[in-house]
Amino acid sequence: MMDEYASQRRTGAEPLVAVARSQCIVGIELGGTKIICTLARRHDDIIETRRLATRDPVTTLAAIETIVDGWVRTHEVQALGIASFGPIQLDRTADDYGHIGQTTKPGWHGTDVVQRLIRRYGVPTQADTDVNAAALAEGRWGAARGLSSWCYITIGTGVGAGIVIGGQTVQGLGHPEAGHMLVRRMPGDDWPGACPFHGDCVEGLVSGPAIERRTGLSGDAITDDDPVWALVADTVAAMVHNMIFTVVPERILLGGGVPSRRPFLIPMIRSRLVSHIGGYGGGDLIATDIGTRLIAPGLGDDAGPLGSLALALDAMQHAIAVDAQLHI
Incomplete structure (x- = not known):
C-alpha cells in the first residue's frame, strides 16, 4: 500500500500546467442520484463545491473529470478522496480495485471509478464507500x-x-x-x-x-x-x-x-x-x-462531502509518511 502511494506520485499522469496555484485537496462523493465534488484547503476551508446528477457511467465520469481538470489547472491538488456508492471493490491488490460490483444502478456494473482517476491525476488517492466515508467524517468532526x-x-x-x-x-x-x-x-x-x-x-x-x-x-x-x-x-x-x-x-x-x-x-x-x-x-x-x-x-447533509475530504486527507497524510520513511 505504501509503495502504491509513492508510485502514484512518481509514475502517475502528468499534471496539467497551472499558474497561480494553491495547495488543495479534492473530494468526490459519488452517490446514487447525485455527485458532489469539493475543492478545499481543509475540511473547514471549502473553496468550491460542484453538484452533478448521477447518470450513465460515461457521461457521469466525464463530467467529474471536467470539473477536476479545471481545478488542477488553477490549484496544486495534493490528494484525492473518492467516496462511492457500492458495492465497490476496495481490495487494492485486486485487478478490479475501484470497480463497481453488481449494483441496482443500471449500467454501472464493472465500471472503473478509482483506477482511471488515479491514472489521470497521479496524486495520492484513497477510496471507500460513500457511507463509510460519511462515518469517518462524523468521527472526526461530527456526532461520533x-x-x-x-x-x-x-x-x-x-x-x-x-x-x-x-x-x-x-x-x-x-x-x-x-x-x-x-x-x-x-x-x-x-x-x-x-x-x-x-x-x-x-x-x-x-x-x-x-x-x-x-x-x-x-x-x-x-x-x-x-x-x-x-x-x-x-x-x-x-x-x-x-x-x-x-x-x-x-x-x-x-x-x-x-x-x-x-x-x-x-x-x-x-x-x-x-x-x-x-x-x-x-x-x-x-x-x-x-x-x-x-x-x-452531527454534520447533516455535509457528512458525505466531508467524508470524501476525510479520505483525501488520509491519502495525503499517508503519502507524507511514505516520504519520511523513504528519506530515513
Whole structure:
C-alpha cells in the first residue's frame, strides 16, 4: 500500500500546467442520484463545491473529470478522496480495485471509478464507500467524536451502513452491505419489496424508491400520517437491533434523505427499537439512553462531502509518511 502511494506520485499522469496555484485537496462523493465534488484547503476551508446528477457511467465520469481538470489547472491538488456508492471493490491488490460490483444502478456494473482517476491525476488517492466515508467524517468532526465504535446508516436512494471500529472502517470480504439484510417484518405486511436482488430486504422496503413504489405516490406527496411510516420505522428498528447485537456500536447515526425530510421518524424508530431489544443483555442501558444512542448525524447533509475530504486527507497524510520513511 505504501509503495502504491509513492508510485502514484512518481509514475502517475502528468499534471496539467497551472499558474497561480494553491495547495488543495479534492473530494468526490459519488452517490446514487447525485455527485458532489469539493475543492478545499481543509475540511473547514471549502473553496468550491460542484453538484452533478448521477447518470450513465460515461457521461457521469466525464463530467467529474471536467470539473477536476479545471481545478488542477488553477490549484496544486495534493490528494484525492473518492467516496462511492457500492458495492465497490476496495481490495487494492485486486485487478478490479475501484470497480463497481453488481449494483441496482443500471449500467454501472464493472465500471472503473478509482483506477482511471488515479491514472489521470497521479496524486495520492484513497477510496471507500460513500457511507463509510460519511462515518469517518462524523468521527472526526461530527456526532461520533470521542467514540471508538459507531455506525452511520443512510436511507435515501438506497440503504447503506458505514461501520467504524477503533477509528477504522470495517472491511473484510468486501465492505458492509447492511442495507441488504433481511429482517423480521410487522405482522400482516406481505408487500414483496422493491430490491431486484432480495425483494424485501431493508433497502427493498424503506429506501426512497421503495416507499414510493409501495404507496404509489411521489415522496413529497406522502403525508406524515401515512401508515407507511410505521412500517418504515419498524423495519429500520429491526435493522438497528441487528446492528446493536452484532457490531455493538456506542452510537448509531441515522441520515440520508428519508429521515432528514421526516424528522419524526427517529423518535418512532427509537420507540420500536426499545421494544425490539426487550431489555436483553445491555439493552436496558440502550433503552435508558436511547436519546444519545440513536441520533441524527452531527454534520447533516455535509457528512458525505466531508467524508470524501476525510479520505483525501488520509491519502495525503499517508503519502507524507511514505516520504519520511523513504528519506530515513
